[in-house]
Each structure stands twice: as structure tokens, then as C-alpha cells.
Amino acid sequence: MAVPKACLTRLQKEYRALLKEWHFVLEGRDELASGVYHGKILFSNQYPYRPPSIMMMTPNGRFDVNTKICMSMTDFHPESWNPMWSVGTILMGLLSFMYDTAVATGTIVTSAEEKRTLALASLDYNLRTPIFRKLFPDWVRRAEERRKEAARARPSAEAAAPIQEGAAASTAPADPAAAPAQAPAGASASAWWWAVGVAVMASGYVGWVTLGQHQQ
Incomplete structure (x- = not known):
């Protein structure tokens, strides 16, 4: 049975898009421990023989948003590119x-406090972005579940422990859904911070690639 031309054309278009653009989520640690950072990798037609471009979509205090980042693994430095580097290697780099202080094209300078503020707001920012909601439904589902749990727990918590006049205010985030999952007990820092979720996006298609230790 012959494949309809329209179907073949669409598949070819989606395949070309699949080769060009991957979206990812990085989870911060240390001073960025609450950060959930959405970004994308743009591959050239000559990949893996030419390096890709990387852009961040979530405000983070280290990289400007929607701006190509200059680093040794991107198209700013083709002379240092190694075709053996995988997507996981690129994202690790x-x-x-993100935790360095070197100034380069695509980086910005902010205080540690500004970075912490942006980290706390990062998930809520992402949840307001249609493309994030489309490509990372698990993040959306977990955030919505935490919000529902917080809403159910709030009345009983307020009744059990009413705020006394002059009592110190809580420093916990106002929205528990904005707080990311914590590393499992016993997990090493290096194993936890390279948990990376990657969505491969093409027209009308969403796929998943899991790199490193993916947390459910």
C-alpha cells in the first residue's frame, strides 16, 4: 500500500524539526535549589559535526532569556567542539x-538574592508558558497536585495553629507547588543535580528523552 503524499510530507517535516530543536528542564541546586529552568537546544543541519546553540526560556539571573549562550560547547566556539559530546554532556556543561561567574555573551550579572528570588518564581513562570505546559505535562501535573494538597491542608492547619499577634511570619514559599521535589535520601549531590528532563519537539509531536537520574 502506497503512503499518501500528504502523510509523507508531514512526516518529513516533523523529522526535520525533530532534528533541529530539543527542549529541556534543569533543576537547580544550592543557591538555585528551587529553580526549574526551561531551555532549548537548536541543532544545525551539520550536527554532530557542528555545535548547537543553547537558549534559556526561564528567567534565572545567570543567562539572559531567549538569547544564545556563549560557551565552549555552543556555536560560538566551533573550534573547540567535539562531535563525541552527547546532549547529556552539553547540558551538564x-x-x-550556571554556577560560574565568568562573563560571556548571553550571561547577565545579578546578586545571589535576585537569583534565589527568580528560582522560587521559576516554576510558576513556566506554568504560565503554553509551550512548557505542552512539552512537560508531568511537571504541570505534579504542580497541580501539590496545589490541591496545599489547599486541602490549609484550613486544618489554620484551625490547629492560628497565627498569634506578633508571631514571626513563615519563610516558606507562599505556593508549595513552586517548590521542587527534594533529592531522595542518600542520593549524592552529583547524582541529583544532573537529573535532566528533555522533550523533543516537532510540529504536532512531543517525545521524551531522559538523561541521568530522572525523578518521578
């Missing part, structure tokens, strides 16, 4: 660069 990006996450490491």
Missing part, C-alpha cells in the same frame, strides 16, 4: 556554567 550548561548547568555547571
Whole structure:
């Protein structure tokens, strides 16, 4: 049975898009421990022989949003590119660069307090972004579940422990859904911070690639 031309054309279009653009989520640690950072990798037609471009979509205090980032693994430095580097290697390098202070194209300078504020707001920011909601439904589902749990727990908590006049205010985030899952007990820091979720996006298609230790 012959494949309809329209179907073949669409599949070819989706395949080309699949090769060009991957979206990912990085979970922060240490001073960025509440951060959930959405970004994308743009591959050239010559990949893996030419390096990709990387852009962050979530405000983070280290990289400007929707701006190509200059690092040794991106198209700013083709002379240092190694075709053997995988997507996981690239994202590990990006996450490491997030904690550096070197100034380069695509980086910005902010205080540690500003970074912490942006980290706390990052998940809520992502949840207001249609493309994040489409590509990362698990993140959306978990956030909505935490909000429902917080809403159910709030009346009983308020009744059990009413706030006394002059009592110190809580420093916990106002929205528990904005707080990311914590590392499992006994997990090493290196194993936890390279948990990376990657969505492969093409027109009308969403796929998943899991790199490192993916947390359910």
C-alpha cells in the first residue's frame, strides 16, 4: 500500500524539526535549589559535526532569556567542539556554567538574592508558558497536585495553629507547588543535580528523552 503524499510530507517535516530543536528542564541546586529552568537546544543541519546553540526560556539571573549562550560547547566556539559530546554532556556543561561567574555573551550579572528570588518564581513562570505546559505535562501535573494538597491542608492547619499577634511570619514559599521535589535520601549531590528532563519537539509531536537520574 502506497503512503499518501500528504502523510509523507508531514512526516518529513516533523523529522526535520525533530532534528533541529530539543527542549529541556534543569533543576537547580544550592543557591538555585528551587529553580526549574526551561531551555532549548537548536541543532544545525551539520550536527554532530557542528555545535548547537543553547537558549534559556526561564528567567534565572545567570543567562539572559531567549538569547544564545556563549560557551565552549555552543556555536560560538566551533573550534573547540567535539562531535563525541552527547546532549547529556552539553547540558551538564550548561548547568555547571550556571554556577560560574565568568562573563560571556548571553550571561547577565545579578546578586545571589535576585537569583534565589527568580528560582522560587521559576516554576510558576513556566506554568504560565503554553509551550512548557505542552512539552512537560508531568511537571504541570505534579504542580497541580501539590496545589490541591496545599489547599486541602490549609484550613486544618489554620484551625490547629492560628497565627498569634506578633508571631514571626513563615519563610516558606507562599505556593508549595513552586517548590521542587527534594533529592531522595542518600542520593549524592552529583547524582541529583544532573537529573535532566528533555522533550523533543516537532510540529504536532512531543517525545521524551531522559538523561541521568530522572525523578518521578
